[in-house]
Amino acid sequence: MNVTTIEVIVSVLVLFGVILALISAFGLVRLPDVYTRSHAATKSATLGVLVTLTGAFMFFGLEEGFFSIRLVLGIVFVFLTAPVAGHLVCRAAYRSGVPLDKRTVQDDLEPILGTQEERQAENKERHRRPHS
Amino acid sequence: MFDVVLLISLLLLTLSILVGLYRVIKGPSMPDRVYALDLIGINMIALIAVFSIYMRSTAYLEAVLLLGILAFIGTVAFAKYIERGVAIERNDD
Amino acid sequence: MKANDVILQTVTKVVSFIILSFAAYLFFAGHHDPGGGFIGGLVTASALVLLFLAFDIRTISNGIPINYRLLVGIGLAVSTVTAVGSIVLGFPFLSHTFEYVDFPLFGEIELATSVLFELGVVLTVVGGTLTIILSISEDV
Amino acid sequence: MTNIIILLLIIPLITGLVLIFFRNHLRLQRWTSLISLIINGIVAVVVIQHVHIQGTQTLNLGGWEPPFGIVIVADMLAMLLVLATIIVAITCLLYAFKTIGEERERFYFYTFFHFMLVGVMGSFLTGDLFNLFVFFEVMLLSSYVLISLGGGKRQLRESIKYVLVNIVSSMFFLVAIGYLYGITGTLNFAHMSMRIAEAGQDGLITTVAIFLMLVFALKAALLMYFWLPGPYGAPPMAISALFAALLTKVGIYAIFRMFSLVFYHQEGMTHQILAWLGIITMILGAIGAAAHWSLRKILAYNVVVAVGFMIAGFAIFTTTSMAGSVFYIVHDMLVKALLFILGGIMIGLTGTDKLREMSGMIRNHAALGWMFFIAALALAGVPPLSGFMGKLLVLHEAIGEGFYVIAAVGLITSLMVLYSVVKIFINGFWGENQLSVEDEKMSTKGTLLPCAILTVLVIGMGVGAEFVSPYIMQAAEVMSNPSLYIDAVMQITE
Amino acid sequence: MEILVSILVGILFTAGLYLVMARSLLRIVLGTAIIGHGALLLMLTTPGLQQGEPPITGGDAVSFSDPLPQALILTAIVINFATMGFFLVLAYRSYKELGTDDMDKLRGTEDD
Numbered sequence: 001m002n003v004t005t006i007e008v009i010v011s012v013l014v015l016f017g018v019i020l021a022l023i024s025a026f027g028l029v030r031l032p033d034v035y036t037r038s039h040a041a042t043k044s045a046t047l048g049v050l051v052t053l054t055g056a057f058m059f060f061g062l063e064e065g066f067f068s069i070r071l072v073l074g075i076v077f078v079f080l081t082a083p084v085a086g087h088l089v090c091r092a093a094y095r096s097g098v099p100l101d102k103r104t105v106q107d108d109l110e111p112i113l114g115t116q117e118e119r120q121a122e123n124k125e126r127h128r129r130p131h132s
Numbered sequence: 133m134f135d136v137v138l139l140i141s142l143l144l145l146t147l148s149i150l151v152g153l154y155r156v157i158k159g160p161s162m163p164d165r166v167y168a169l170d171l172i173g174i175n176m177i178a179l180i181a182v183f184s185i186y187m188r189s190t191a192y193l194e195a196v197l198l199l200g201i202l203a204f205i206g207t208v209a210f211a212k213y214i215e216r217g218v219a220i221e222r223n224d225d
Numbered sequence: 226m227k228a229n230d231v232i233l234q235t236v237t238k239v240v241s242f243i244i245l246s247f248a249a250y251l252f253f254a255g256h257h258d259p260g261g262g263f264i265g266g267l268v269t270a271s272a273l274v275l276l277f278l279a280f281d282i283r284t285i286s287n288g289i290p291i292n293y294r295l296l297v298g299i300g301l302a303v304s305t306v307t308a309v310g311s312i313v314l315g316f317p318f319l320s321h322t323f324e325y326v327d328f329p330l331f332g333e334i335e336l337a338t339s340v341l342f343e344l345g346v347v348l349t350v351v352g353g354t355l356t357i358i359l360s361i362s363e364d365v
Numbered sequence: 366m367t368n369i370i371i372l373l374l375i376i377p378l379i380t381g382l383v384l385i386f387f388r389n390h391l392r393l394q395r396w397t398s399l400i401s402l403i404i405n406g407i408v409a410v411v412v413i414q415h416v417h418i419q420g421t422q423t424l425n426l427g428g429w430e431p432p433f434g435i436v437i438v439a440d441m442l443a444m445l446l447v448l449a450t451i452i453v454a455i456t457c458l459l460y461a462f463k464t465i466g467e468e469r470e471r472f473y474f475y476t477f478f479h480f481m482l483v484g485v486m487g488s489f490l491t492g493d494l495f496n497l498f499v500f501f502e503v504m505l506l507s508s509y510v511l512i513s514l515g516g517g518k519r520q521l522r523e524s525i526k527y528v529l530v531n532i533v534s535s536m537f538f539l540v541a542i543g544y545l546y547g548i549t550g551t552l553n554f555a556h557m558s559m560r561i562a563e564a565g566q567d568g569l570i571t572t573v574a575i576f577l578m579l580v581f582a583l584k585a586a587l588l589m590y591f592w593l594p595g596p597y598g599a600p601p602m603a604i605s606a607l608f609a610a611l612l613t614k615v616g617i618y619a620i621f622r623m624f625s626l627v628f629y630h631q632e633g634m635t636h637q638i639l640a641w642l643g644i645i646t647m648i649l650g651a652i653g654a655a656a657h658w659s660l661r662k663i664l665a666y667n668v669v670v671a672v673g674f675m676i677a678g679f680a681i682f683t684t685t686s687m688a689g690s691v692f693y694i695v696h697d698m699l700v701k702a703l704l705f706i707l708g709g710i711m712i713g714l715t716g717t718d719k720l721r722e723m724s725g726m727i728r729n730h731a732a733l734g735w736m737f738f739i740a741a742l743a744l745a746g747v748p749p750l751s752g753f754m755g756k757l758l759v760l761h762e763a764i765g766e767g768f769y770v771i772a773a774v775g776l777i778t779s780l781m782v783l784y785s786v787v788k789i790f791i792n793g794f795w796g797e798n799q800l801s802v803e804d805e806k807m808s809t810k811g812t813l814l815p816c817a818i819l820t821v822l823v824i825g826m827g828v829g830a831e832f833v834s835p836y837i838m839q840a841a842e843v844m845s846n847p848s849l850y851i852d853a854v855m856q857i858t859e
Numbered sequence: 860m861e862i863l864v865s866i867l868v869g870i871l872f873t874a875g876l877y878l879v880m881a882r883s884l885l886r887i888v889l890g891t892a893i894i895g896h897g898a899l900l901l902m903l904t905t906p907g908l909q910q911g912e913p914p915i916t917g918g919d920a921v922s923f924s925d926p927l928p929q930a931l932i933l934t935a936i937v938i939n940f941a942t943m944g945f946f947l948v949l950a951y952r953s954y955k956e957l958g959t960d961d962m963d964k965l966r967g968t969e970d971d
Contacts, residue, residue: 007134014182018141018148021175025148028155028171034163037155041167049178052141053196056181066190070250071181074196077243078177081204084236085170088211093163095215127217194259197247201271204240208233208278220362221281263937298385305382309375312368316428357944361951495931502938509945513952521953522965525884528946532891533879535942539898539935546928547905 006062013055020048033101034093042086049078096123138186145179166210173203230279237279244272255343262343266350273355282359293355300348307341370412370424370439373447374487376405381479391470395462398475402458402482406451413444417836421843421853423492431854432556436492438854441840442691443489446618449698450485452822453610454478456815460706461603463811464713469515469601477514481507481607488615492854493553494542497619501538501584505531508612512600520599527596534583541577548573555854558627558847566630574628574635578620585616587676588642590650590669597668598661598718602709605661609668610702614694617675624679625687625844626851636680643677644774646670651781660708660718660793663785667704667744670782671697677771678759686766688841689758692833696743696751696826703740703819704786706812707733711793713807720789725798729805732813734794736820741790743823745783751826754834864904871897884950884960891946895939899932 027040057071097120100107113119152175155168177199184192209219248268255261276285380401387393416422421440425431439447458478465474484504491497509531513524546552548570549560561570579589586593593613597605620639628635650669657663675697678690708718710733715723727734743750746757756779763772826833843849851857871893878890909924954960 010185011134011137014141014185015137017178018144018182021178022144022148022151025151025171025175028168029151034161034167037164037167041171045171045174049174049181052178053181056185056193059185060190064188064190068190068193070193070197070247073243073247074177074193074200077197077200077204077240078174080236080240080243081200082170082174084232085204085207085211086167087232088208089163089166089170089214092166092211092215093161096163098161098163123215123217191259194251198268201244201247201268205271205275205278208275212278218362220277220358222283263933295385298382301385302382305375305378309379312371312375353941353944357948360948495934499934499938502942506938506941506945509942509949513949516952516956518957521949521956525949525953525965528949529879529887529891532942532946533894536891536894536898539895540901542931543898543902543905546902546931547907550906552927552931 006059010055010059013051013058017048017050017052017055020044020051024048032103034098035090035100038086038090038093042082046078046082049082050075053078095119097121135186138182141182142179142186145175145182149175149179162214163211166207166214169210170203170207173199173206177203233279237275241272241275244268244275248272252343252347253340262346263350265343266347267354269347270351270354273351274358277358277362282362293352293359296352297349297356298352300345300350300352302345303348304342304345307338307345310338368424369408369415370422370437370490371426372408373405373412373490374437374483376401376408377479377482377486381476381483384476384479385473388471388473391467394470394475398458398479399455401479402451402455406448406455409444409448409451412439413441413448413836416441416444417839421850423854423856430856431492432551432553435496436553436854437490438492438554438850439490440843440850440853441836442618442621442844445691445695445836445840446489446614446698447486449695450482450489450611452819453607453698453702454482456702456706456819457603457607457610459815459818460606460709460812461601464709464807465601465603466515472514474511474514477507477510478607481511481611485611485615489618492555494545494557495552498535498538498542501615502535504612504615505535508608511604512596512608514600514604523596523599526592530583530592534580537576537583538580541573541580544573544576553854554622554626555851558851559855561627561630566628570628571631571634574623574631575638577623578635578639581616581619581623582642583616585613585620585676586646586669586672587616587620588646588649590646590672593669594653594662594665597665598659602705602712605664606702606705606709609664609705610698613668613672614698617672617694620676621679621687621690621844625682626847629682629847632682636682639676640680640768640771643673643675643680644770646673647677647774647778648673651778651785654785655781655788657785658720660712660720660789663720663789664701664704664708667782667785668701670778671701674756674759674775674778677768677775678755678762681759681762681766681768681771682845683762683766684838684841684845686759686762687844688834688837689755689762691755691840691844692758692837693752693755695837696755696823699819699822699826700740700743700751703736703816703823704744706816706819707737707740708789710809710812710816711737711789713812714805714809720792723793723799724796725794727794728798730809733809733816734790736813736816737790737794739820739823741783741786743827744786745779749824749827751823753827754830860908861904864900864908868897868901868904871900882962884954884962884965887962888943888946888950892939892943895943899935899939902932902935903928 021044024040024044027044028037031037031040053071053075057068057075060066060068060071094109095113097116097118099116114122149172152168152172156165156172159165177196180192180195180199184190213219248265251260251268252262252265253260255265273285273289276289380397384394384397387397412422416439421438423431423439424437426435426437429435461474461478481504484500484502484507487500488497488504491500509524509528512527513521516524542552545557549557551557551560566574581587583589597608600608624635624639647670650666650673653666654663654670657666671693675690675694678686678693711723711726712718714726714730717723739750743752746752746755756775760772760775763769763775875890875892875894875897878886878893881887881890906925906928910922950960953965957965959965
């Protein structure tokens with residue numbers, strides 16, 4: 001492959017990733033409550049950064065002939081951890097009783113974990129006595 | 133042409149970081165802020181990757197993994213704090 | 226009800242090895258490239274902190290029984306001994322030397338005495354960081 | 366020969382390290398500390414003799430030539446201060462054996478004690494600005510730990526203030542280093558001095574010099590002493606004595622070094638400011654010392670007065686006046702340690718530091734009383750004692766050079782200092798004896814030994830001034846003639 | 860570029876000093892940390908921000924950047940790190956011991 005072809009491929013990858021990141025950032029602002037925002041913050045942002053990193057990896061690998069283990073590790077790392085982080089924050093939000101949007105039609109967890117007020121009260125109690 | 137694309141990408145990433153910053157400041161709840169911080173961290177990873185392509189230098193690539201580690205640990209600690217009221221548990225029972 | 230952290234714990238088991246290998250890479254890169262003992266130590270400490278976050282203090286302390294305060298002392302001692310060693314051998318304080326050695330499998334490898342000094346730095350940083358973090362979280 | 370200088374720093378460092386591993390062996394910890402300090406003192410004496418005969422000694426760490434490498438410089442000023450540091454450390458250690466308490470000893474008291482000595486002596490010996498910062502921080506970090514160790518409520522509260530002030534001033538120190546490096550492109554004192562001498566000290570450099578002066582003034586409690594009385598009154602007296610004798614002196618040494626070696630071209634500007642800072646500090650400190658009725662507060666304000674006097678003596682900027690300042694700084698380290706230890710014994714006996722609540726101790730503790738009296742006289746500068754020579758030289762030069770304000774303020778504050786210390790003496794030792802031996806909170810057994818050592822030294826330094834003054838004059842010679850220092854560091858031989 | 864960074868340093872110092880003057884102890888700790896970052900950035904800026912290869916890795920570059928500020932800053936970072944860690948622990952201990960993190964209540968009197 002000559003240089004321009006590589007540049008085109010890398011450009012497409014980077015632009016795609018960046019636009020995904022931008023979309024997810026706007027989603028973080030525009031969506032109504034924390035549970036819907038979690039979609040924006042974790043799914044699309046992760047995909048965006050993965051695509052961008054792949055672009056960088058291809059650039060260094062193909063044009064400069066430099067196979068960067070660090071980037072591969074970075075890609076694997078972000079791929080593994082970003083969903084887990086999203087899951088943890090989302091669970092923490094639900095358990096600490098952050099309210100759902102008014103337009104929500106169904107909440108399957110409510111019978112198990114209690115109503116929003118109960119969860120809020122429990123969370124306040126946990127914060128007061130951390131080592132119960 | 134390639135450099136212009138990269139510059140535009142840098143600009144867009146900066147914009148998305150700023151947009152995330154709005155969510156950090158506004159809230160309204162703690163998990164919202166944590167999500168926004170996580171997003172900022174991930175966007176910074178992308179920023180460094182694009183920047184190192186722009187500089188044609190591999191010297192910045194350590195920071196990719198390093199920022200990923202820091203963002204993940206920060207998010208996990210925040211999430212556990214919100215949920216349990218303590219980040220590191222003792223398990224004394 | 227008690228929350229379970231099975232997802233976090235499973236991922237942590239994989240991810241901590243990535244972090245530790247990255248720490249080792251940073252540590253050995255320090256002689257000619259960005260990296261070194263301090264950063265290597267901090268990344269190692271962050272792996273341990275992740276373990277503490279995902280599990281709890283008792284589990285990890287049973288699994289990795291290290292007295293972190295003592296680790297600071299050992300690290301400082303290693304660093305000082307390598308620095309003082311140059312005096313004993315008659316060179317100025319803090320002198321270091323290196324040698325290119327032919328290893329059978331890896332080819333030529335540079336061995337420098339400053340790596341020993343950096344090893345002390347790693348131990349000190351890991352010990353210090355974890356002492357700080359655990360002393361904040363321990364006696365609530 | 367050259368490597369022997371670094372022993373001064375390595376011995377306490379290794380001692381501190383080794384003691385980490387013997388946390389629960391208290392007897393071993395004590396003896397190791399004492400023996401290592403005595404060995405260090407012997408090394409210091411050897412180096413001083415060497416410097417006295419052969420002039421300033423340097424050591425390039427790692428074999429890098431200055432200005433590229435780190436250089437350790439042992440000139441007479443630094444070595445005198447190092448020796449005084451070791452003496453003070455030995456006596457404070459002897460006092461700490463009896464009073465510091467097992468809990469603190471178990472919690473690495475001796476380790477941090479030695480680390481602090483590394484910082485203090487490193488600050489004296491280093492030859493470049495950045496390592497001055499590093500050793501400052503080693504010293505400060507250890508002092509943070511010492512001041513908050515085993516803390517009760519009051520101690521924690523005061524140590525927060527102490528830590529905060531010192532962190533902020535360290536940050537400004539970094540800023541000043543950044544500016545100086547940007548302007549001169551070097552950090553080695555000697556090299557910096559050469560660069561500034563070549564290019565001339567313009568307004569920008571003078572501004573940075575004044576900025577640096579403020580940073581050191583904050584550390585040395587020069588004018589900005591507001592933070593000092595609280596934290597120096599909170600920890601146990603062994604630690605307070607160490608702090609009072611050593612920590613402010615490091616800041617003063619930094620001012621001496623910077624303004625005699627590097628920024629000596631604009632005397633009219635910088636040294637004038639220093640003189641006025643010293644004068645105001647003397648006045649305010651003396652007022653504080655005279656006004657308070659708490660033993661710890663009076664002693665803390667006495668530290669402030671001495672700082673002002675030393676800086677004022679330095680600011681006259683003649684060889685003789687600087688000799689007076691150096692004489693006074695060495696004297697002050699000894700006598701402040703003595704006073705604080707004596708005060709600590711008094712507080713320990715009565716259980717209070719209020720002067721109005723103690724009296725008549727001389728009946729049971731005559732030795733204590735007379736040693737305090739000697740210390741008080743030495744502090745005020747009464748002739749045969751150690752304070753006299755320094756004050757005489759400074760006042761003589763002040764009148765000779767036309768600094769009448771310094772002379773007048775120096776004399777008046779001496780009287781006020783004398784008043785404040787005699788106030789302690791009269792209230793504490795005269796009058797009805799309220800305290801029988803059984804009521805006393807601690808016994809003086811073993812604690813009088815360090816006081817006796819220091820008293821003998823204080824008297825000896827005054828009586829044997831003939832013997833001491835060649836060394837002092839050599840230190841002042843290097844200060845007033847920067848090329849001596851520069852030639853030694855840059856290894857220029859004619 | 861130096862001017863931009865200088866403005867940033869100014870902002871950092873302003874923010875840090877503002878936080879240091881707050882009443883809450885935690886804010887003071889954070890404020891000192893921010894001032895520390897400002898000071899380090901200033902150390903990087905004052906000798907002039909240089910274009911050029913990293914001084915160690917690049918073998919055949921035309922211009923190198925000055926290695927000394929980075930070395931100084933790395934040392935200063937280590938020291939700041941240690942100081943911050945200690946200050947944080949101290950603040951936490953005193954919060955536990957004294958039951959408040961309000962500096963006004965920590966002022967104290969002569970007697971205790």
